Amino acid sequence: MQDVFTTSDGAFDIVPIAMVFAGLMTGIAVGATPGLNGPFAMALSLPVLIWVFGVSDDALLPILGFLIGIMKGATVGGAVPAILFNTPGTPDAYLTTLDGHPMALKGEGKKALKVAHFSSVCGDTVSDIALFITAPVLAIMIERALDLPEKAALIILSLAFMAAVAGREPLKGLTVGLFGMLVALVGSTLSGNGPRMTMGVAELGAGLPLTSAILGILIIGEVFAGIEEAARRRLTGGGVMKAPEDRDTTLTWAERRRLLPRIFTSAGIGTAIGALPGIGTTLAATLGYDTARRLSKTPERFGTGEPEGVAATEAANSAVSGANLIPVMSLGIPGNFAAVFIILAVESVGDFTLGPQVFRFTEIREVPGFGMIMNSDLVVAFGVFTLMVLANIFNWTVGGVFLRSLAILVRIPKSVMLPIVLLICITAVYAQDGGMIAVWVMLGFGLIGYVLRQLEISILPFVIGFLLAPQLEQLIRGGFTASGGDPFYLIKSPIAVTFLVLAVLLLIFGNPSRRKSKA
Amino acid sequence: MGAAEPEAAPMAVRTRWDIGFGLLTMALSLLALFVWFPNDIVGGFIEVSAIGRTVPGDAFFPVILAVGIFLLGALQAVLATSRAMAGRPTPARTLTFSNVRFVAALVAIVLGGLTLMVWLGPLTVDALNTVEVLEGSYRNFSDTAPYKYIGFVVGGFSMTVALIVFTEGRLRRASVVAIITVLAGAILIFDILLKNVLLPPN
Numbered sequence: 001m002q003d004v005f006t007t008s009d010g011a012f013d014i015v016p017i018a019m020v021f022a023g024l025m026t027g028i029a030v031g032a033t034p035g036l037n038g039p040f041a042m043a044l045s046l047p048v049l050i051w052v053f054g055v056s057d058d059a060l061l062p063i064l065g066f067l068i069g070i071m072k073g074a075t076v077g078g079a080v081p082a083i084l085f086n087t088p089g090t091p092d093a094y095l096t097t098l099d100g101h102p103m104a105l106k107g108e109g110k111k112a113l114k115v116a117h118f119s120s121v122c123g124d125t126v127s128d129i130a131l132f133i134t135a136p137v138l139a140i141m142i143e144r145a146l147d148l149p150e151k152a153a154l155i156i157l158s159l160a161f162m163a164a165v166a167g168r169e170p171l172k173g174l175t176v177g178l179f180g181m182l183v184a185l186v187g188s189t190l191s192g193n194g195p196r197m198t199m200g201v202a203e204l205g206a207g208l209p210l211t212s213a214i215l216g217i218l219i220i221g222e223v224f225a226g227i228e229e230a231a232r233r234r235l236t237g238g239g240v241m242k243a244p245e246d247r248d249t250t251l252t253w254a255e256r257r258r259l260l261p262r263i264f265t266s267a268g269i270g271t272a273i274g275a276l277p278g279i280g281t282t283l284a285a286t287l288g289y290d291t292a293r294r295l296s297k298t299p300e301r302f303g304t305g306e307p308e309g310v311a312a313t314e315a316a317n318s319a320v321s322g323a324n325l326i327p328v329m330s331l332g333i334p335g336n337f338a339a340v341f342i343i344l345a346v347e348s349v350g351d352f353t354l355g356p357q358v359f360r361f362t363e364i365r366e367v368p369g370f371g372m373i374m375n376s377d378l379v380v381a382f383g384v385f386t387l388m389v390l391a392n393i394f395n396w397t398v399g400g401v402f403l404r405s406l407a408i409l410v411r412i413p414k415s416v417m418l419p420i421v422l423l424i425c426i427t428a429v430y431a432q433d434g435g436m437i438a439v440w441v442m443l444g445f446g447l448i449g450y451v452l453r454q455l456e457i458s459i460l461p462f463v464i465g466f467l468l469a470p471q472l473e474q475l476i477r478g479g480f481t482a483s484g485g486d487p488f489y490l491i492k493s494p495i496a497v498t499f500l501v502l503a504v505l506l507l508i509f510g511n512p513s514r515r516k517s518k519a
Numbered sequence: 520m521g522a523a524e525p526e527a528a529p530m531a532v533r534t535r536w537d538i539g540f541g542l543l544t545m546a547l548s549l550l551a552l553f554v555w556f557p558n559d560i561v562g563g564f565i566e567v568s569a570i571g572r573t574v575p576g577d578a579f580f581p582v583i584l585a586v587g588i589f590l591l592g593a594l595q596a597v598l599a600t601s602r603a604m605a606g607r608p609t610p611a612r613t614l615t616f617s618n619v620r621f622v623a624a625l626v627a628i629v630l631g632g633l634t635l636m637v638w639l640g641p642l643t644v645d646a647l648n649t650v651e652v653l654e655g656s657y658r659n660f661s662d663t664a665p666y667k668y669i670g671f672v673v674g675g676f677s678m679t680v681a682l683i684v685f686t687e688g689r690l691r692r693a694s695v696v697a698i699i700t701v702l703a704g705a706i707l708i709f710d711i712l713l714k715n716v717l718l719p720p721n
Contacts, residue, residue, distance in 0.1 A: 051713045171598070175544055175591045182551070182584045190577050193561035197581065200559075228621045231686045416694045419682035420701050423675050426633075427705050430719040436637065439719070443629065447622070455540075456612045473580040485565065485573030 016061040020391050023069020025402055030070065031077020032406040036417060038074030039337035042067050043219045044424055046345055047211065047432035057350040060380060065387045067345055071338045072124055072391045075318045076399060079116035080406050084109050095285045099302065099309030106305050110404055114251040115307045116314045117400040119263045121392060123315035126267035127274060127322030128388050139330040139359035148479035149489055153496035155472045158333045160503035162277055163461045170507045173461045176452060180465030209433035209441055213466065214344055215425055216442035217459055218337055221449015223418050230415040262292045262308045263315040270319025275326045277335030281317040288316025328354055329381060333464065340463055352380045534603040536613040541596030548589035556581055624685060632678020637720040640670040661721040671718045672702055
């Protein structure tokens with residue numbers, strides 16, 4: 001492969017592969033630490049990675065490799081506190097505790113971790129294969145069928161979808177999505193008129209610092225909410241938890257084979273859910289667990305330490321992470337927090353841009369004096385796929401051993417971890433985005449994130465709106481200009497109208513809590 | 520900060536919050552449309568280019584967004600009112616007094632820590648200038664140890680310790696060791712290993 005995994009003098013470049021390994025191990029450790037999760041670690045790593053590798057095209061694969069490693073590792077690592085100490089770090093890990101912790105209490109803690117690791121890696125691998133096949137196909141279809149108005153309508157549909165499924169109140173979700181778009185325009189420049197909407201703050205003339213804003217709303221908002229929760233409950237934790245002693249630690253190949261049907265069913269559920277932006281791992285884990293119980297010949301054993309319960313949950317929530325990159329790679333639309341940081345890395349480093357144009361399978365030909373000519377974005381995309389495969393191989397081979405050695409991390413209390421995360425974030429954005437303005441922006445957005453969390457309004461529409469605003473503005477302005485100033489150009493395309501009608505229907509009928517309240 | 524669970528607001532309060540959310544977004548969007556944009560966006564909504572084409576101006580997309588937010592706010596207010604009149608429960612969560620108290624304490628701690636972080640270095644250099652130990656402003660010493668570390672270490676340590684005490688109600692030796700390790704790690708990475716990167720507030 002040209003320019004990927006080779007250095008400028010043509011030698012094999014081990015750095016991206018080493019970074020995948022380092023990211024995976026970091027991710028597993030982070031997942032096993034209370035108060036931390038994948039997006040936390042991705043947010044903190046990104047500025048450091050940019051300083052180490054720079055922002056040239058060569059830096060992209062090592063940086064993405066590390067972030068992908070964290071994303072995959074953290075999903076697996078979350079099983080450690082859930083199984084050994086009955087302390088789920090995330091809502092989906094709660095379902096792992098249902099059977100994982102009873103197994104630990106029966107002296108099968110290490111066996112439960114082996115089941116969780118085996119199922120998680122299987123689920124992840126299935127969803128990666130789905131990603132490799134689906135993303136290029138979807139991207140090609142979009143590039144062929146959609147023009148400016150249709151692409152604009154597709155972004156509006158994505159925002160509506162996110163608002164409908166990710167929170168309890170779609171209308172408020174959409175409102176904060178538009179608010180996120182408006183905020184993203186602060187300091188942006190379109191013409192010779194200079195930067196817009198800076199409110200007289202000269203430092204905002206180059207726009208709001210992107211990393212600080214995203215880190216603020218996603219991470220600092222959660223840190224604030226976590227500190228409040230820990231203070232309320234006085235969750236000190238340290239020194240009081242002790243892992244139960246193990247008696248049965250073996251997981252035979254026959255047992256693994258018996259788990260496979262449940263694992264693949266759950267992986268399918270997780271992949272399907274992950275491909276839709278914004279739904280997340282909790283629903284996947286719930287459906288995976290519920291389906292496994294329904295299919296089981298002994299459903300009454302679920303909740304008492306049944307390995308199938310652990311396998312179903314872990315396979316489903318791990319399958320979400322790979323499939324979540326389907327809308328990222330094919331549309332440039334992030335479906336979860338981890339995907340937001342993948343997009344942020346791509347926007348900060350090199351010329352590569354995510355979206356349907358990545359998968360243009362142009363003619364490969366040799367030009368004398370220039371070498372092989374082909375779509376370089378395509379090369380990077382398949383480089384990313386290769387890194388994902390490598391991450392899975394590392395996870396299969398050494399991930400499980402590393403995972404089972406991390407019980408000690410669970411003893412670090414959340415009440416110590418969260419203030420430390422805040423300190424590291426302040427240090428990171430100060431250096432990354434250049435000065436105290438970045439710190440104020442991060443803390444301001446952190447407060448917005450905290451308030452939205454308290455009001456149970458999903459943050460994802462805000463983040464998606466914030467990230468996609470420049471693209472939507474470009475599409476809407478381009479479409480309006482191309483139509484000769486026709487104010488109704490958006491509703492003259494049947495495909496765009498279909499997308500917009502779907503968006504409205506989703507907002508009215510697509511909310512899970514609405515369905516639940518009617519049931 | 521009490522040890523109790525967050526209190527659930529009564530139905531009437533939640534309805535008021537629901538309606539208030541709609542009214543607030545309407546008010547903010549009107550403020551943006553009639554005060555913020557006219558004073559802060561130089562271009563218009565639609566303009567005619569030099570070759571006579573109708574093109575969107577700098578205000579085109581912001582105005583569309585603000586109008587969208589206004590309409591959604593109005594819809595929210597109307598739906599919340601009609602839900603209240605029909606006696607149907609509203610799902611809205613509210614901010615409680617306990618949340619406001621927490622935010623006030625948090626802001627005080629973080630601002631206190633950042634104030635130390637930003638000002639302790641320059642104040643130390645000024646003080647040493649006064650007693651004629653040093654000569655020159657903080658700018659001359661912002662890349663010289665220990666002055667470049669004082670604000671970051673003391674401000675960062677105070678803020679983190681205060682948050683841990685606020686959260687746990689106590690401070691353990693292990694927590695202090697963890698904070699010192701993180702501060703040392705940050706200095707090692709951001710100041711010693713990485714070039715062209717500065718620790719706050721330098």
